[in-house]
């Protein structure tokens with residue numbers, strides 16, 4: 001059977017799917033699967049293979065939950081706002097222009113689910129794999145130990161209009177203040193686009209900063225990202241690669257900069273789509289070859305909060321990095337009971353506009369519709385070819401000399 005071949009192929013990649021690792025304990029009463037390491041505790045849910053809690057002590061020794069999410073696993077599939085909270089968007093993350101693409105001369109149409117117009121009443125594009133993308137589905141837990149969890153999903157041929165079956169394994173592991181993940185996917189029957197990511201919402205203060213409830217004071221550094229993907233007013237790539245000129249709104253490469261530092265610049269308006277001020281952009285990662293993505297100091301991004309002193313460095317083998325500054329949040333998503341301030345009328349227990357930052361390791365967005373970028377071998381996968389692989393390490397540390 002095909003799945004056995006798939007499992008054998010994955011075994012060759014030494015994924016922890018051996019029966020000896022088989023689930024050691026189930027979820028807690030909220031449907032959370034916990035894993036632990038020195039300095040970190042994290043919880044995951046089957047819905048979207050999402051991260052739901054990430055606990056770390058701040059510079060004062062106070063535990064903070066620094067990722068967005070909801071209180072229990074069952075609520076993720078109920079809340080209609082569905083902000084892709086902490087999940088794995090798939091089988092193709094971000095937007096697909098006109099919900100179509102061409103492989104070997106054949107045009108495929110996938111489920112449109114964003115930006116409806118009179119001409120395209122269901123949507124002008126496809127975001128994160130369609131209405132029933134991977135982060136709307138429950139994955140299967142194939143392994144769960146004290147420091148690691150592996151999820152799997154089988155995405156059938158034709159689902160959301162995509163050609164061929166895809167089988168994927170998502171492994172999250174904690175070790176010594178580090179969250180590692182490895183995502184592997186195999187196209188078992190036909191050539192198909194695959195691009196995954198982790199769509200985690202960060203607030204390094206655990207939404208408990210008593211001076212500001214936004215993340216605009218967080219400092220972001222993208223040292224390898226002098227360029228970004230140009231987009232139109234619904235965030236569809238135009239094909240143009242743009243320069244992030246030094247000192248401009250999208251310059252986070254020449255020096256670390258606060259997320260809010262440039263938002264009064266006229267260039268910030270429409271930067272994240274029509275009438276949107278903020279960030280929802282794909283930065284390219286241009287590292288000098290050869291490089292080892294795991295090398296210390298060779299992070300693609302670093303985010304720091306002076307208030308909590310918590311910082312995270314993002315290491316990855318991926319060559320693009322999407323940042324979304326939660327421009328679309330408006331106070332309608334409740335914080336978890338592990339977050340926020342209590343009984344403080346200045347700071348309601350909800351996520352405000354700019355209250356968080358989504359950081360997505362991925363490949364160049366919509367490269368399947370921009371063949372001139374030459375990225376087909378990173379985005380189109382088929383039987384007999386290499387598997388899709390995404391690896392990342394999020395390395396946390398506490399800066400005890402940070403002040404707010």
Ligand SMILES: *[C@@H]1O[C@H](CO)[C@@H](O)[C@H](O)[C@H]1NC(C)=O
Pocket residue numbers: 036037038146
């Ligand atoms: C799980 O890991 C944590 C942190 O490393 C440790 O304190 C705990 O004893 C471990 N539990 C088991 C059952 O190994």
Ligand SMILES: *[C@@H]1O[C@H](CO)[C@@H](O)[C@H](O)[C@H]1NC(C)=O
Pocket residue numbers: 070071072074075
């Ligand atoms: C799950 O969380 C939601 C949102 O916080 C809450 O309304 C609901 O009562 C919770 N359900 C269970 C079973 O705990």
Ligand SMILES: *[C@@H]1O[C@H](CO)[C@@H](O)[C@H](O)[C@H]1NC(C)=O
Pocket residue numbers: 031045046047073074075077137138
């Ligand atoms: C997904 O799992 C959650 C519990 O983790 C459950 O409440 C929900 O009904 C499941 N959804 C589907 C579509 O199976």
Ligand SMILES: *[C@@H]1O[C@H](CO)[C@@H](O)[C@H](O)[C@H]1NC(C)=O
Pocket residue numbers: 081328329330331332
């Ligand atoms: C807030 O955002 C949610 C999710 O996008 C949306 O459903 C709701 O209408 C918005 N509310 C307001 C008052 O803008």
Ligand SMILES: *[C@@H]1O[C@H](CO)[C@@H](O)[C@H](O)[C@H]1NC(C)=O
Pocket residue numbers: 098100109
């Ligand atoms: C978008 O796709 C439709 C079919 O779904 C097609 O008729 C139309 O020409 C396409 N538009 C563009 C701009 O490619």
Ligand SMILES: *[C@@H]1O[C@H](CO)[C@@H](O)[C@H](O)[C@H]1NC(C)=O
Pocket residue numbers: 060062210
């Ligand atoms: C704000 O939070 C800091 C860090 O937890 C704490 O030291 C300080 O007392 C708090 N200030 C107020 C006014 O609550």
Ligand SMILES: *[C@@H]1O[C@H](CO)[C@@H](O)[C@H](O)[C@H]1NC(C)=O
Pocket residue numbers: 275
């Ligand atoms: C632009 O957004 C502002 C709020 O951010 C809103 O008040 C205004 O009506 C919007 N303008 C248009 C043309 O949509």
Ligand SMILES: *[C@@H]1O[C@H](CO)[C@@H](O)[C@H](O)[C@H]1NC(C)=O
Pocket residue numbers: 306399400401402403
């Ligand atoms: C710690 O924070 C301070 C103040 O924000 C900063 O000057 C210093 O570079 C940071 N140290 C490290 C190791 O990040």
Ligand SMILES: *[C@@H]1O[C@H](CO)[C@@H](O)[C@H](O)[C@H]1NC(C)=O
Pocket residue numbers: 209211212217258306307404
């Ligand atoms: C936010 O950063 C500004 C400087 O850009 C600083 O004046 C302010 O004190 C900071 N606030 C907090 C809560 O860190």
